[in-house]
Amino acid sequence: MEKTERDIQTLVGQISSGEIKLPEIQRGYVWKPTQVAKLIESLYRGYPTGSLLFWRTAESPATRSVAIGGQQANPAVQPLFLLDGQQRLTSLHRVLNDHSEAQIVFNVETEAFQNQSAATAKDPRWIKVYELARVGAQQYQLISTMQAALPRLDPNLIGERLGRLAAIRNRAFHMEILAEFPYEEIAQIFVRVNSGRPLKTSDLALATLSARWSGVLQKLEDEADHWAQQHYQDLDVTFLTRALTGTVLGRGLSTWSHGRLVAASDEELEKGWATVQRGLRHLIPLLRENLKVSNSNLIPSHVALLPLIVLLGEHPDTGLDAETANGIIYWFLLANLRNRYSSSTDTRLGQDIPAARGPEPVKKLLSNLGVNGAHFEVTPQDLIGRTVGSPYFFLSFLAAKNAGARDWWYSTEISATAEAGQKLEYHHIHPQATLRNHKKDYSKTEINDLANLAFISAKANRKISDRSPGEYFVDPKPPLLTEEELAAHFVPYDESLRHADAYRDFLNARRTLLARAMTELLDRFRPAWMDETAVVSDPLAGCSLEFTLYQSSWDAGRIVVNAKREDDEWTGTFGFADLESVIEAANGGLDSDLEIAGEPVPVRTESDTVTIPIGPFLASGTIDAWRKTLEREKADAQPLSRCPVVEPRPWEGERLLFPVTSIE
Template identity: 65%
Template sequence: MPVDKTEREIGALVGQIERGEIKLPEIQRGYVWKPTQVAKLVESLYRGYPSGSLLFWQTNDAPQTRAVAIGNPVAQPAVIPLYLLDGQQRVTSLHRVLTDHPQAAIVFNIENEKFQNQSAATAKDPRWIKVFDVLKPGVDQWELVGRLHQLNPDLGPNDISKRLQRLATIPSHKFHMEVLRDFPYDEVTQIFVRVNSGGRPLRTSDLALATLSARWPGVLTKLEDEALYWTQRGYGDVDVTFLTRALTGAVLGRGLSAWSHARLVAATDDQLESGWATVQRGLRHLVPLLQNNLGASHSKLLPSMIVLLPLIVLLGERDDEQLDTASANGILYWFLLATIRNRYSGSTDTRLGQDIPAARTEAPVKQLLGNLGVVDAGMTVTPQDLVGRTVGSPFFFLSFLVAKEAGAKDWWDSIAISAAAEGSQRLEYHHVHPQATLKNHTAKYSKAEINDLANLAFISGKANRKISHRSPADYFPTLGDQELATHLIPLDSSLRDADAYRSFLATRRGLLANAMTSLLDQFKPAWLTSAAESVDPISGSVLEFARYDNPSGDGVLVATAHGAGADWSGRISAVDLDDVLAAAAAGVNGDLVVGGESVPVLVDDDLIEIPIGPFLVTGTASEWGKVLGREKDDAQPMANFAEPKPSSWEGERVPFPVTSVD
């Protein structure tokens, strides 16, 4: 039973579909790709990336078929048709793009060469052009170049022409084809199941590690030994995955991407050896600096591990000379600012591609701070920066550091707070004003207010249980003023009653903000002499989730945003959100309806980005899972649900970490 191998152009495949010469056997599933996935395929073809092969079956015994999802009937074939076993999503998607299907209106940005589905914003932006308008029969390329240059005078006509010509070659891209001939239907079914039942797609870090293992035998043992070394020293998050990222960053000079493996294959043995030496040396300088000079004794305190990567390269490739105090402080200053400004909450690969080269310059700290927009002025934390921030915010990390520096002790055993404490002394965060009292108060405190960072203190689990739901008016008198002051808690007795809770929050935010600014100033480089600026780009912005469930388990999530120049609310299907997050965790982009608007769900390295109202909400699959799991636990009955007014968002979206969602 032969297997023929050949190649065929996309344009020819589209024609075969139109003529009914390519059909789908009944065993095929329906067409499921979202516009985001179609855009990703078109981009891969544009960039010349591998796009897989196609598997067909040809037989004289015509099987049952299902319709191809192209939106129009096909002709009766004049030849024996081919039955598509593997590649339906790709072939159908390309047919849709080349025939102007309304659900495949993929557009191309002539400036940054990106692709996405058409939206209200791209329709108004002269940098975007529909892919079909470039590929349709009889198009005048010179006319397109002239029109796009007129609309985008900063782009040279030669560059525009080259990009359009490159786009125009997509129909001539050839797919490798394998054709099974005369196989019986039952055996073809077995082949189909095996081909289409692969495991979870590799994440970029998995693929990089697999590539390194094949390219550099013994590397996994090196990574595991190094991970064990740091686990024994309190930095268990320096695991194999993180070390893979660090090694890739040191070798390639940027973060992981879907195409890092090809560049790792091309790396020489000397480059890999040098990169690994950089990682080991950098960690052995950086971790003690964080532990001893900053008080970040354990990696579980750090909101982001990615922020360490440029500093590993900086210290790992630095000449073997004394590290003066000013340089050490500058490194920690950038680390703090990059952390609380969520430097890597989106476009991780791009930003690491800026920061790792900056770490290799003669003035690395100045270059790194410049990438953050810090040139002349230092940074200050204002009370407004802390509004709406909660346990997931990087300011939570800062609040621990300032309490520890102030000498904060546990409210039961009077032992200095420590991330290393275990058992009954294990550190927890405590609601100063208890949640139970605030939830039922006549002032109708919102969830964001109740869980506000200014209502959290670091004490042991035992102390937390002893205090339980008691009011500060009840348990504060059992503590001395010093025990409260070191936790940055106001001593004014009038703020201890739930009626004055909002005044308590405002006052404590002021104390925390001053302490945080003082901490930053300890490490601020002397050449930052201008007036300080606010730290947080989402200062004063709040995003809240509330879930409502039916007895059947179907849920609705209502997102409410305040700040970023507007108040907005919108409905999201909890089931659909779970589905797109599950796909994103496997590396597959998707689409989601948010507030009546279809938005792309994109995977950037391990970060998942979802536009929600005025924000681009970002986080890892684990972070999304924790936030949504919390909402599921706190779900209200559907009887309490009030339908928000649908409202799309057309302005620029502000990056917002999902860990800051309340």
């Protein structure tokens, strides 16, 4: 290992000249402007910014492009391959070359850094870092201009601060250079270097695959582009990496996956990739044409696609009979409804992928779900407390789509691929404005209940605005809604249910209509060999979990939890900042504790899934799903002064798995 130092200006120049390249094992550039601004501030203040790790080799490994907004030149010397430090060096190159997404500015008065905005562009206190730190910058002229614009500031202070900012290009990074290592070993080093960081298992798996199979990244990116053009943009490189590794390993990703991928033969990888491509080209048309899933963002769990990719990718080259095709769709719907992969994803894929490869795969998959030989019926009780994060939301769209539901402005059939004013939105039939602070004290969960949501265009939503259905259902101007048009959305026509006082009666009536339509849709795909007498119910029927954040400008605040399970109701509290901390710890792969209702409970992390015991439930979901929940609560935060006093009541008894996407 060689050790040396180089300044930022030199390193940035080497990126442009192609003397620093990215091996294919690297993930893509992911930093946001806020992170770039913090890096520049750290350099300005003289804070540590870490070292860089490179690889020098006589080989010509596959590379990926650097996200600098242009092509690198062909190097005149042997290049170095960057293993650790991509985000930092790419960010610095962007700032020092005036990249449109790295317009970092500096406030000479407050010494703050941020991305350029309309306000900072008009404020003379802000100067673009590029103007000072770029090669050939006229520092003295800039200082004079700034002094003239800010006469109240000490000229010497302005000069000192701008000089310090300009000097960041001369800051040196410590470099370690690995030489004479083969690609396979470099991949192992890359995995180990990144294993203690918030790098996802799919990133590490891709790094391992890149070392084993040159050119795999290009294959994945080309496939992702193909599906993005067909509105299946969620079948991205990360998803395809999971699909390929799942096909090769026969289970989900875990810490042992990387060693097993290294041992995989070229034949196994080629065969696995052929299975993924063939499986997708059979599965997506089946979902799109038979189930009307025209956009991948409708699908609650993309993991549920993986066993079906294997099933269809390895299916003999014979016709697919209607019974099997329907059974595949039926399993897919039930796997989403029963939150099959909301926790223990690796374990469950380890059951379902082998099942997809065995004899009678549909029967075996349904057996793994616990519904083989039974009739799954959606009841109004199942829909209580369900909101946009629930898989029943997905099912309600499919039911409306299959019923020929039309938009309430354009009269076109609702479409998940519509654009501009016709872009699909979910609309509160009874507007939130008339339900909040109502004398009947409707809860947040009731207001956002699935039974209060309809799918209409953005323009129709704006036209209706906050009007009551008692008004806009009968408005003579568009949208004039007939009984037939409302029925296609499963909206009861009863005039007595159009006013806020009768809102709970409206919810009950619409749940009945929705449940019947959902069951009929499921029955369309249920294989004929399944027993119609044995009925399987949803284990979460009648359950709900609601968060309410109480916060102030000086206090991160507390979340009050209200949980309902069967006839029991539980209330508890925990610190909002504490929840943020455990989610970030989980992002680094660490388990931790969270104090809820006066006692610490264990927070468990498996891959990117976090499970937290909250009252009668084990709330489980991906890190991204938890983060979205946190952001939603911050947006809906109530004043801390309204926070109720809740006596600690630790939960005693068994807990039921509850998906975080269904938390209201």
